[in-house]
Amino acid sequence: xxxxxxxxxxxxxxxxxxxxxxIGSLGQPLLFLLAFGxxxxxxxKKAGAGNYIQFLAPGIIIMSVLFTAIFSGIxxxxxxxxxxxxxxxxxxxxxxxxxxxxxxxxxxxxxIQGVIVFVLxxxxxxxxxxxxLLPVGAVVVFLVALLFTSLGIGLASTMEDMQGFQxxxxxxxxxxxxxxxxxxxxxxxxxxxxxxxxxxPLSYGVDGLRFAFIGAQSVFGFTTDMLVxxxxxxxxxALGSKLFERIQA
Amino acid sequence: MNVIQANDNIIxxxxxxxxxxxxxxxxxxxxxxxxxxxFAFLGPNGAGKSTTIKMLTTxxxxxxxxxxxxxxxxxxxxxxxxxxxxxVFQDPxxxxxxxxxxxxxxxxxxxxxxxxxxxxxxxxxLKFVELWNRKNDLVKTFSGGMKxxxxxxxxxxxxxTVLFLDEPTLGLxxxxxxxxxxYVRDINKKExxxxxxxxHYMEEADRVAERIAVxxxxxxxxxxxxxxxxxxxxxxxxxxxFLSLTGHVIREEEATGLDRMRRMGQxxxxxxx
Numbered sequence: 367x368x369x370x371x372x373x374x375x376x377x378x379x380x381x382x383x384x385x386x387x388x389i390g391s392l393g394q395p396l397l398f399l400l401a402f403g404x405x406x407x408x409x410x411k412k413a414g415a416g417n418y419i420q421f422l423a424p425g426i427i428i429m430s431v432l433f434t435a436i437f438s439g440i441x442x443x444x445x446x447x448x449x450x451x452x453x454x455x456x457x458x459x460x461x462x463x464x465x466x467x468x469x470x471x472x473x474x475x476x477x478i479q480g481v482i483v484f485v486l487x488x489x490x491x492x493x494x495x496x497x498x499l500l501p502v503g504a505v506v507v508f509l510v511a512l513l514f515t516s517l518g519i520g521l522a523s524t525m526e527d528m529q530g531f532q533x534x535x536x537x538x539x540x541x542x543x544x545x546x547x548x549x550x551x552x553x554x555x556x557x558x559x560x561x562x563x564x565x566x567p568l569s570y571g572v573d574g575l576r577f578a579f580i581g582a583q584s585v586f587g588f589t590t591d592m593l594v595x596x597x598x599x600x601x602x603x604a605l606g607s608k609l610f611e612r613i614q615a
Numbered sequence: 616m617n618v619i620q621a622n623d624n625i626i627x628x629x630x631x632x633x634x635x636x637x638x639x640x641x642x643x644x645x646x647x648x649x650x651x652x653x654f655a656f657l658g659p660n661g662a663g664k665s666t667t668i669k670m671l672t673t674x675x676x677x678x679x680x681x682x683x684x685x686x687x688x689x690x691x692x693x694x695x696x697x698x699x700x701x702x703v704f705q706d707p708x709x710x711x712x713x714x715x716x717x718x719x720x721x722x723x724x725x726x727x728x729x730x731x732x733x734x735x736x737x738x739x740x741l742k743f744v745e746l747w748n749r750k751n752d753l754v755k756t757f758s759g760g761m762k763x764x765x766x767x768x769x770x771x772x773x774x775x776t777v778l779f780l781d782e783p784t785l786g787l788x789x790x791x792x793x794x795x796x797x798y799v800r801d802i803n804k805k806e807x808x809x810x811x812x813x814x815h816y817m818e819e820a821d822r823v824a825e826r827i828a829v830x831x832x833x834x835x836x837x838x839x840x841x842x843x844x845x846x847x848x849x850x851x852x853x854x855x856x857f858l859s860l861t862g863h864v865i866r867e868e869e870a871t872g873l874d875r876m877r878r879m880g881q882x883x884x885x886x887x888x
Contacts, residue, residue: 372724380712383753449708453769456672457725458697 369459373467374474377441381475388482395430395483399423399490402549415551421582423492424503424575425548427483428510432568434479435511436539438472439518440531447527455613465607469515476511477504495581503578509595510571513602520606523613541566548572552585570594624683625650625777625809626671631680633666640666642833643680648777648811648826653803655824656813657857663833664813665705668781671811672702685776698726701775703766705782705813711755715746715765718754719772726773740768743798759786767795771802780812784819796823817853827853831861 381388403419410418445451454464494500521534545559546568552560563569564586574591577584584591626648633641641663648654656664669675671682673689673696682688687695709718719737728736741747744764754762763786770778778799784792800823802808814820820827821841829837829844837844837860841853850856 369725372721376710376713376717376721379717380710383712445710448711449704449706450710451708452674452704453708453710453722454725455674456697456700456702457722458694458727459725460694 369457369463370467370470373454373464374471377438377468377471377475380441381478388479391430391434391479392482392486394433395426396486396490398426398429399487403490419487419491420493420580421551421576422549423484423487423490424579425546425572426487427480427507428546428568428572428575429543429548430483431476431480431507431511431571432514432539432543435472435476435514436518436535438468438475438515439520439522439534440528441472442468442519442522443525443528443531451613461611462607465519465603465610468519469512469603469606472515472519473508473511476515477508480507480511494579499578499581503575506571506574506578506591506595509592509599510568510575513567513571513595513599516599516602516606520602520609523606523609542568545569546572547585567594567598623649625652625685626654626811627681627683628671629681631667631670631682632678633663633670633675634678640833641670641677644830644833644835645680646828646835646838648809651803651807651809653800653810653823653825654812655820655827656811656830657815657817657820657827657853658813658830659815662830664830665781666833667830668702668779668811668813672700672779673697699776700779701770701773701777702779703763703770703781703783705785707762707766709754709762709765709769712753714751714753715741715757716750718765719769722769722772728773736772740771741765744768760788760791763787764791764795774802774806775808777809777811780810782813782815784814784816792819799823817857821853829857829860836860 399419399422403422407418410416410421415421442451445454457464494503522531525531545562546566547563548568552563552569552573555563570586570591573585574588574595576582577588577591586594624647626646628647629645631641631644632639644663644667656667658664666675670677671684671689673693676690682690684696685699687699689696710721713721716737719741720733723733723737738747741750744767746761746765746768749757749761754765757765763783767780767783770780780799784795787795796819799810803810812824824841826838826840827844828835837847837856839847844856844860845851845853848856848859850859
């Protein structure tokens with residue numbers, strides 16, 4: 367067993383032990399699926415854009431991955447407040463290994479959350495168009511999970527308490543979600559919105575997953591989606607471990 | 616002869632200073648701890664004991680001064696220092712959502728305790744602190760004393776060269792306290808493990824430590840064996856010795872308003888780093 371593995375294992379154990387957190391985190395995607403999916407479904411169809419649940423489901427899956435991934439940052443703040451962070455900080459292991467283990471753990475948890483929400487969307491009526499492309503979708507989900515876990519942990523490394531993180535949630539995560547095209551098509555929008563969406567890393571995740579799951583025409587091109595996600599994940603991981611290294615207890 | 620003496624010191628600290636903004640928590644202290652010695656830092660809360668421990672254990676960077684621990688300098692070779700030590704913190708540092716066994720296992724992996732002896736050593740230590748029958752219970756179901764015992768077991772798990780105990784017996788009942796010290800002394804003898812602990816219980820320092828450094832307001836004001844300190848101050852007890860050295864008694868509730876403000880300042884400023 368090495369350090370990365372034990373850090374990863376710890377995250378997973380903690381996740382599966384907090385049943386209330388798992389169930390609680392399904393409320394929001396379910397609400398979005400029902401309220402938006404059925405609420406706008408009729409208009410969406412009338413506008414000739416097809417089945418809205420089909421369109422919305424990948425967006426909601428990515429949303430739950432985003433929220434769970436960023437939440438890993440809160441875990442780090444908890445560790446700091448409850449003192450466990452000290453135990454890891456004095457251990458004779460490289461900060462990069464700690465950071466990698468934490469990030470992989472958080473990303474795995476977020477990806478599992480994505481799978482659970484995927485099942486939820488099936489129940490609500492979503493049907494992926496080609497089962498062969500499901501693994502491709504899984505890769506997209508894991509990349510998104512990895513990207514935003516690194517971001518969450520990097521940001522949390524610079525913070526002492528929950529208040530700061532709440533701010534991030536409102537001024538960073540919410541805009542990232544709402545402007546990503548998770549809820550609406552990016553075609554035919556005002557130019558400004560298109561520019562913003564192109565700057566939003568989540569857009570590429572949503573676009574990629576929609577390509578894999580419903581065979582939609584990719585807005586940015588699937589290769590671009592993957593490239594952006596991979597490059598950004600690498601950059602954030604490096605940045606995150608730099609920030610993590612600077613933590614003093 | 617001189618060379619051997621130099622190698623005898625497992626910790627050498629010279630001119631160590633830690634400032635938080637304009638507040639000086641540790642004010643130019645120097646001391647040596649010999650290999651295999653039980654050494655106590657005695658002082659009231661807010662005297663700079665924990666800050667010193669944090670610098671010795673790589674958790675804080677000193678503002679100035681030098682530390683050599685087991686031949687390593689924490690400023691340059693953090694991992695060398697980290698490998699050499701075991702720490703029991705003043706505040707809990709366990710994962711409440713893991714079991715006692717999992718907490719031990721996590722530690723064993725981080726400190727690379729060989730796989731073949733891992734389980735047996737965890738068992739031995741959990742039995743020693745009388746938590747073996749609770750090994751699969753989540754730590755959040757433990758009482759304060761049980762958590763402390765678990766932390767002590769964890770700190771000993773990788774058989775460190777130097778064991779740091781920051782107020783280790785705070786909140787422990789007298790039996791557990793005696794039990795803990797007898798075990799710590801036992802490994803101290805058997806394995807030659809150096810023990811560095813802080814306390815504000817004078818009888819504890821007097822009874823357990825071979826040498827004591829008295830620290831107040833970030834400065835070491837006296838150092839020596841319990842008897843030396845008493846002789847130096849013509850006092851019958853260490854309590855009186857402390858009083859005559861510092862001009863005030865050690866107990867927290869007797870601390871002056873200024874001490875409390877210092878402590879607050881340390882807390883708030885320290886947190887921002």
